[in-house]
Amino acid sequence: MTIVVTGATGHLGRAVVESLLDRGVPADQILATGRDLNKLARLDVPSRRASYDDPESVRAAFTGADKVLFVSGSEVGRRVPQHRNVVEAAKAAGVGRVVYTSAPKADTSDMRLVAEHRATEKMLLDSGVPAVFLRNGWYLENYDVADALEHGIFGAAGEGRISAAPRVDYAEAAAAALLLDDPKQVYELGGESFTLAELAAEISRQSGREVTYTDLSEEKYIEMLVGAGIPVEGAKVYADSHRAASNGALEIEGDDLATLLGRPATPLSTAIKNTLA
Ligand SMILES: NC(=O)c1ccc[n+]([C@@H]2O[C@H](COP(=O)([O-])OP(=O)(O)OC[C@H]3O[C@@H](n4cnc5c(N)ncnc54)[C@H](OP(=O)(O)O)[C@@H]3O)[C@@H](O)[C@H]2O)c1
Numbered sequence: 001m002t003i004v005v006t007g008a009t010g011h012l013g014r015a016v017v018e019s020l021l022d023r024g025v026p027a028d029q030i031l032a033t034g035r036d037l038n039k040l041a042r043l044d045v046p047s048r049r050a051s052y053d054d055p056e057s058v059r060a061a062f063t064g065a066d067k068v069l070f071v072s073g074s075e076v077g078r079r080v081p082q083h084r085n086v087v088e089a090a091k092a093a094g095v096g097r098v099v100y101t102s103a104p105k106a107d108t109s110d111m112r113l114v115a116e117h118r119a120t121e122k123m124l125l126d127s128g129v130p131a132v133f134l135r136n137g138w139y140l141e142n143y144d145v146a147d148a149l150e151h152g153i154f155g156a157a158g159e160g161r162i163s164a165a166p167r168v169d170y171a172e173a174a175a176a177a178l179l180l181d182d183p184k185q186v187y188e189l190g191g192e193s194f195t196l197a198e199l200a201a202e203i204s205r206q207s208g209r210e211v212t213y214t215d216l217s218e219e220k221y222i223e224m225l226v227g228a229g230i231p232v233e234g235a236k237v238y239a240d241s242h243r244a245a246s247n248g249a250l251e252i253e254g255d256d257l258a259t260l261l262g263r264p265a266t267p268l269s270t271a272i273k274n275t276l277a
Pocket residue numbers: 006007008009010011012013034035036050051052053071072073074075082101136137138139142167
């Protein structure tokens with residue numbers, strides 16, 4: 001059995017490789033791929049260069065793969081053509097199953113960031129390659145506790161609940177899904193849910209310092225992000241994710257994450273405790 005992991009130079013892909021090894025998959029049955037061979041060399045498994053912008057490199061890396069963990073690219077706005085290259089390579093190489101890291105409620109969400117994931121899921125379905133969609137909820141690492149302690153938390157998510165978990169939980173769930181004989185097609189993955197006011201309250205409780213959440217309109221939040229040096233388009237996309245979160249786009253129902261993990265997802269309080277330590 002060969003499992004190819006893309007994006008293995010990144011945080012999630014690397015943690016998936018480590019989790020596969022922890023689960024007893026022999027190193028020679030894992031192939032870590034990414035754009036930077038120097039970064040890949042730090043992993044204890046064979047590696048090969050594969051760039052989503054270079055279809056031939058992806059096809060060559062996928063040849064002989066039973067399963068591929070396809071980590072969504074990080075270049076927002078460029079991902080549809082890049083991901084098309086990956087899907088076409090998977091089909092041409094005869095990959096047995098593609099497990100794709102998607103986004104919450106990818107088929108219905110109106111969050112701008114989700115559109116490229118919806119397009120990728122559709123490309124995979126249309127390709128006929130057996131596919132599993134891991135619709136990863138927000139990473140807890142998206143919230144910077146040190147920054148919250150210094151400045152407070154600002155956003156436009158209102159009372160929207162966010163079902164977040166540490167990135168490593170999603171990585172372990174991905175490794176578990178890769179090893180299932182008969183996975184579901186869609187997993188909606190998220191941990192304990194909280195509002196940003198509850199996040200601020202938990203950081204206050206554990207640190208002993210007052211941290212507040214200030215809820216802004218989407219427009220004011222964009223202005224604030226731009227004022228902090230974020231390019232306008234990026235600020236708009238980020239603020240849009242808060243707008244969508246205020247309407248429940250990041251609240252995940254069900255227990256898919258705990259089921260794949262075989263344990264509850266890491267609670268917010270534990271993640272904050274670990275960060276403060
Ligand atoms: N759910 C969430 O809260 C959340 C938050 C952030 C991101 N995400 C998504 O989840 C993915 C994985 O998260 P992460 O934390 O591992 O992100 P990350 O550390 O930025 O890693 C992204 C990985 O994708 C690779 N990549 C990007 N463009 C590529 C291309 N054109 N060809 C080949 N590889 C490419 C990167 O390669 P390089 O090392 O060469 O750049 C890197 O290995 C992200 O890419 C993004 O789609 C989700």
